[in-house]
Amino acid sequence: MLDKLTKNNRMRIRKIRKIERETPTIKTFYFKDDLCAKAEPGQFVMLWIPGIDEIPLSLSGTYLKNEVSVTVAKVGEATSHLHQMKVNDFIGIRGPFGNSFKISKSKVLLVGGGTGIAPLAFLAQKLVKTSQKIKFLMGAKTKSELLFLERIKKILGENEKIVATTEDGSFGLKGTVSNPLEHLLKNEDFDIIYTCGPEQMIKHVLLTAQKYGIEVQASLERIMRCAIGICGNCVIGKYRVCKDGPVFSKSQLEEMLDELAIFKRNFDGTKEKI
Ligand SMILES: Cc1cc2nc3c(=O)[nH]c(=O)nc-3n(C[C@H](O)[C@H](O)[C@H](O)COP(=O)(O)OP(=O)(O)OC[C@H]3O[C@@H](n4cnc5c(N)ncnc54)[C@H](O)[C@@H]3O)c2cc1C
Ligand code: FES
Numbered sequence: 001m002l003d004k005l006t007k008n009n010r011m012r013i014r015k016i017r018k019i020e021r022e023t024p025t026i027k028t029f030y031f032k033d034d035l036c037a038k039a040e041p042g043q044f045v046m047l048w049i050p051g052i053d054e055i056p057l058s059l060s061g062t063y064l065k066n067e068v069s070v071t072v073a074k075v076g077e078a079t080s081h082l083h084q085m086k087v088n089d090f091i092g093i094r095g096p097f098g099n100s101f102k103i104s105k106s107k108v109l110l111v112g113g114g115t116g117i118a119p120l121a122f123l124a125q126k127l128v129k130t131s132q133k134i135k136f137l138m139g140a141k142t143k144s145e146l147l148f149l150e151r152i153k154k155i156l157g158e159n160e161k162i163v164a165t166t167e168d169g170s171f172g173l174k175g176t177v178s179n180p181l182e183h184l185l186k187n188e189d190f191d192i193i194y195t196c197g198p199e200q201m202i203k204h205v206l207l208t209a210q211k212y213g214i215e216v217q218a219s220l221e222r223i224m225r226c227a228i229g230i231c232g233n234c235v236i237g238k239y240r241v242c243k244d245g246p247v248f249s250k251s252q253l254e255e256m257l258d259e260l261a262i263f264k265r266n267f268d269g270t271k272e273k274i
Contacts, residue, residue, distance in 0.1 A: 048093070143170040239255075
């Protein structure tokens with residue numbers, strides 16, 4: 001166990017092998033790494049942008065010959081620098097860290113928003129081989145920001161298995177994932193919801209799932225520094241997101257209801273209202 005932690009925590013310098021633009025603000029970066037190639041959906045890496053910062057990113061896929069990817073939205077300093085990098089530039093990688101989504105053989109619903117769709121697309125690739133039934137509910141502000149629509153269509157095989165929403169109504173249903181979520185749970189049978197995305201959305205999914213008595217697994221985000229459970233920067237309730245998560249069960253999420261989508265922690269660890 002200690003060996004694995006030490007091994008995964010060692011920084012490896014890797015070359016960017018391929019970059020794909022997914023949306024006007026999101027790009028996917030591919031690199032080779034033998035440890036990350038064994039990662040499961042939900043696990044994350046710490047990616048070092050030389051001279052700038054090190055940031056947590058979920059793995060968005062593993063492929064042949066130890067190739068893996070991360071899918072990154074440009075939101076601030078580090079992600080803007082990463083977006084400017086080119087094929088053959090070098091990055092540093094630690095990880096993979098954290099737990100992963102537990103694969104279910106039953107009837108599953110995936111609910112993703114923004115870059116939260118990235119680890120869920122990776123998960124869908126695994127679930128499609130085992131689950132009795134699978135449906136993907138995905139949301140974005142506008143059509144051009146709807147991540148991985150084509151990839152998810154290919155994974156699931158049928159359009160009817162996808163429900164898309166956009167806040168401006170430019171694609172799919174107008175609004176957020178909230179309305180179709182309630183409709184789906186009322187009219188169809190699901191055993192578990194996997195979710196990742198904005199924390200307000202995750203909280204809404206949790207509260208709706210409580211109403212219909214459905215299990216939930218949600219991947220959370222917090223500012224991270226060490227990623228191995230030491231610094232305390234990522235604490236929510238009694239949990240460290242890097243070590244106890246980032247994927248939490250419904251009962252764990254219920255324990256953090258007084259912080260979930262209410263408080264975040266700053267870079268100095270202080271709590272701030274969202
Ligand atoms: C486990 C985990 C997995 C993640 N996976 C992805 C992913 O797959 N794709 C992706 O695009 N992003 C992901 N993130 C979020 C990503 O780490 C942040 O967007 C990034 O650190 C921002 O860095 P920055 O320097 O560009 O922005 P900053 O200049 O640091 O901040 C810009 C804005 O982003 C917010 N922010 C900063 N750090 C985080 C953070 N850790 N989580 C959420 N918001 C943050 C700030 O509050 C601020 O509003 C993940 C975060 C965690 C904890
Ligand atoms: S990031 Fe340091 S304890 Fe989680």
